[in-house]
Amino acid sequence: MAVIKIAGATVNQTPLDWEGNFSRILLAIQQAKLKQVEILCFPELAISGYGSEDLFLSYWYPQKALGQLEKLIPHCDDITVAVGLPIRIQDKVYNTVAIVENAKLKGIVAKQFLAIDGVHYEFRWFTPWLAHEVIEFEFLGKKVPFGDLTFYYKSIHYGFEICEDAWRGSSRPGYRLHDRKVDLIFNPSASHFAMKKTVERRELIEFSSQAFDSYYCYVNLLGNEAGRMIFDGEILLGKSGKLLARNQLLSFQDFEVLAFELEDKEQGIAPIQAKEWEFVQASALGLFDYLRKSKSKGFVLSLSGGADSSTIAVLVAEMVRRGVAELGIKGFVKKLGIEFSPESEDIEKDLVGALLTTAYQGTKNSSADTFKSAKTLAESLGAKFHSWTIDEEVDSYTEKIETAIGRKLTWEQDDITLQNIQARSRSPIIWMLANLNNALLLSTSNRSEGDVGYATMDGDTSGSISPIAAVDKHFILHWLQWAEKNLDRPGLTFVNSLTPTAELRPLERTQTDEKDLMPYSVIVEIERLAIRDRRSPVDVFLILKEELQIDVSVLKDYIKKFFRLWSRNQWKRERLAPAFHLDEFNVDPKTWYRFPILSGGYAEELEQLDQI
Structure with a gap:
C-alpha cells in the first residue's frame, strides 16, 4: 500500500452563514494543499452546519448547500476532498458526504444510521440510507453514484462511516467495509462535547482500526455552532488497535488541519485532559462563540458571591485568558468584533473589564x-463591579399586595412568596444594565436546581444564556475548589469558604440550600438513576440503599422529595434560557429529557416505595 498523506479538517461553522462556512472550508483546503495532503476529510454537514x-x-x-458544493469543486484541484452536506431527493433528505477528486465529483455517500438519543433528533430531518444500495444522482447535467460507496486513490481503497454509523455495534457499516477490503475508513462527525467523551471516542477508534484491519480517521466539528451543543474539533487516527494521532480539543481558531502520513507509527498524540480542564475549556469556547455569533458586546452577571454566579464569572475570565493565549489580543478582539483599548499594563484584566459587568444586588x-x-472576586478578575440594594423595590411590591389582600405578609405564612419576590425584584434592573451594554445577561441556575425547581422563575433563571444549567451543583462546588488552585484564581478564596445559600430568608433563620433540599451529593446520585438511567423510584431506592450510607427512612424521604419536586417543576425547565450541553x-427538554408538564407526579410509584 502506498504511503500517502491524509488529513482531517475541523471547522467552526454556523447555520445560514453561507459565506463564512464556505470561506473556512476553502482556507482549510488551501492549508491542506500547502501541507501536501492528498485526501482531506471535513466533518459531517460541514457545508450547512x-x-x-x-x-x-x-x-x-x-438546494443552497448543493450550490455551495458546486462553488467548492473548482478549488479541489490536485487534492481529494470529502465534505458533508444535506441533499434532498424528491421528498426525502439525506445526510451525505460528497467526495471530490481533482475538481471532479466522484460520488456521494449517504449516512445509514441516524442519531435519535439525547440531544439528537436526526429522524425528524433525514432518511437513513440502505446498505448496499447505490443510485445515480444528477448533478450539473451528469450522473453521479450516490449511496453506499467506496473509493480508490492510488492503491488506497477507502470508505466512510458517518458519525452515528460507527456506534451501531455489529450492524455498523464498518463490518461491510471490512468485507470489501478497504484500507482506510473516514468518520466525519458532528459529535457533541461531553466531559470525558473523548475517552469513548479513543476506544472506538482503537477498536475499529483493530476489528476492520484498517486505518481509521475520525474528524469532528468545532465550536458552539448554533447555541446549545459545543463541538470539540477532535481529530483522531488509529491503526491496528493503536492510536497514532490526536489533536488538542476545543480550539478558538476558525479551523484546524491535522495532517499525517498513512503509516503505522505515532504522529503526535495530545494528552487527554482531566474533567475539570475540559469543563473550563468547553465553557470558555462556548461563551466566546455565543458572544461573537450573537453579535453582542459583552456579558452582564448578577454576582451574588455564591458558587453559581462565581463559577460563571471565572468562566468568562477564562474565556479571555484562553482566547487571548491562542489568538493573541488583536485576533481575539477582531473575532469578537469589539473595540478595545487597554487602560493598564494588565491587558487581560482590562479585557475582562470590557466584556464582563457584574452587580451585587x-x-x-x-x-x-x-x-x-462578590466584590473580591470581581476585582481579582478585572470585571466591572456595581453594588446596590433592592429593599425599596421589594417593599413596594409587598406593600401593594398587602393592600390588595388586606393583610400583612409573614414568614410563617408566606415564606415562598417572600423569598421569590426578592429574587424576581433583581431581574428588571440587571436586564436594564444588559440592554444598556448591548450585552448578554448570564443566568446562574445549575442542573441540580433544575431537577427540583430550586430556582426562581424570572429571578435567577432570567437571562439570555445559562452556561451551567447542564452541570450539577456537586461538581460545581468541587470545581471551584479546584479552580482556585489550578487556575490561579485567589479571588475564589471567600467564595469557597461560604456555605451555599439563597439568602432570601432573614439571616437569623440560617437558610442553606442543602437544608432546604437535601445534600447535593445525594441529588446527583438520585438524578443519575432517575433521569439519566430512567429508573423508577423503587429501583432508585434499591440501588442507593446499597451504595449510600444513609438511614433507609431518610433515603426514602429524599427520593420522594426529588420525584415530587421534579414532576412539579417541569414548567420551569421548559422556560430555562439556552444552556450548553x-x-x-x-x-433541558429541548435537548435531552422530555417530560410532561402536567402529570400524576409519581403518586403510585411513591406509594410502592412506602411498602418496601
Whole structure:
C-alpha cells in the first residue's frame, strides 16, 4: 500500500452563514494543499452546519448547500476532498458526504444510521440510507453514484462511516467495509462535547482500526455552532488497535488541519485532559462563540458571591485568558468584533473589564460575607463591579399586595412568596444594565436546581444564556475548589469558604440550600438513576440503599422529595434560557429529557416505595 498523506479538517461553522462556512472550508483546503495532503476529510454537514434544525426540511436549504458544493469543486484541484452536506431527493433528505477528486465529483455517500438519543433528533430531518444500495444522482447535467460507496486513490481503497454509523455495534457499516477490503475508513462527525467523551471516542477508534484491519480517521466539528451543543474539533487516527494521532480539543481558531502520513507509527498524540480542564475549556469556547455569533458586546452577571454566579464569572475570565493565549489580543478582539483599548499594563484584566459587568444586588437578608466574596472576586478578575440594594423595590411590591389582600405578609405564612419576590425584584434592573451594554445577561441556575425547581422563575433563571444549567451543583462546588488552585484564581478564596445559600430568608433563620433540599451529593446520585438511567423510584431506592450510607427512612424521604419536586417543576425547565450541553446528560427538554408538564407526579410509584 502506498504511503500517502491524509488529513482531517475541523471547522467552526454556523447555520445560514453561507459565506463564512464556505470561506473556512476553502482556507482549510488551501492549508491542506500547502501541507501536501492528498485526501482531506471535513466533518459531517460541514457545508450547512449540523445545527440547522428544521431548515433541513425545507426545499431551498439543501438546494443552497448543493450550490455551495458546486462553488467548492473548482478549488479541489490536485487534492481529494470529502465534505458533508444535506441533499434532498424528491421528498426525502439525506445526510451525505460528497467526495471530490481533482475538481471532479466522484460520488456521494449517504449516512445509514441516524442519531435519535439525547440531544439528537436526526429522524425528524433525514432518511437513513440502505446498505448496499447505490443510485445515480444528477448533478450539473451528469450522473453521479450516490449511496453506499467506496473509493480508490492510488492503491488506497477507502470508505466512510458517518458519525452515528460507527456506534451501531455489529450492524455498523464498518463490518461491510471490512468485507470489501478497504484500507482506510473516514468518520466525519458532528459529535457533541461531553466531559470525558473523548475517552469513548479513543476506544472506538482503537477498536475499529483493530476489528476492520484498517486505518481509521475520525474528524469532528468545532465550536458552539448554533447555541446549545459545543463541538470539540477532535481529530483522531488509529491503526491496528493503536492510536497514532490526536489533536488538542476545543480550539478558538476558525479551523484546524491535522495532517499525517498513512503509516503505522505515532504522529503526535495530545494528552487527554482531566474533567475539570475540559469543563473550563468547553465553557470558555462556548461563551466566546455565543458572544461573537450573537453579535453582542459583552456579558452582564448578577454576582451574588455564591458558587453559581462565581463559577460563571471565572468562566468568562477564562474565556479571555484562553482566547487571548491562542489568538493573541488583536485576533481575539477582531473575532469578537469589539473595540478595545487597554487602560493598564494588565491587558487581560482590562479585557475582562470590557466584556464582563457584574452587580451585587443586596437586601436586608444579604450578609456582609457574600458582598465581600462578590466584590473580591470581581476585582481579582478585572470585571466591572456595581453594588446596590433592592429593599425599596421589594417593599413596594409587598406593600401593594398587602393592600390588595388586606393583610400583612409573614414568614410563617408566606415564606415562598417572600423569598421569590426578592429574587424576581433583581431581574428588571440587571436586564436594564444588559440592554444598556448591548450585552448578554448570564443566568446562574445549575442542573441540580433544575431537577427540583430550586430556582426562581424570572429571578435567577432570567437571562439570555445559562452556561451551567447542564452541570450539577456537586461538581460545581468541587470545581471551584479546584479552580482556585489550578487556575490561579485567589479571588475564589471567600467564595469557597461560604456555605451555599439563597439568602432570601432573614439571616437569623440560617437558610442553606442543602437544608432546604437535601445534600447535593445525594441529588446527583438520585438524578443519575432517575433521569439519566430512567429508573423508577423503587429501583432508585434499591440501588442507593446499597451504595449510600444513609438511614433507609431518610433515603426514602429524599427520593420522594426529588420525584415530587421534579414532576412539579417541569414548567420551569421548559422556560430555562439556552444552556450548553457539557455533561453526559442534562435536563433541558429541548435537548435531552422530555417530560410532561402536567402529570400524576409519581403518586403510585411513591406509594410502592412506602411498602418496601
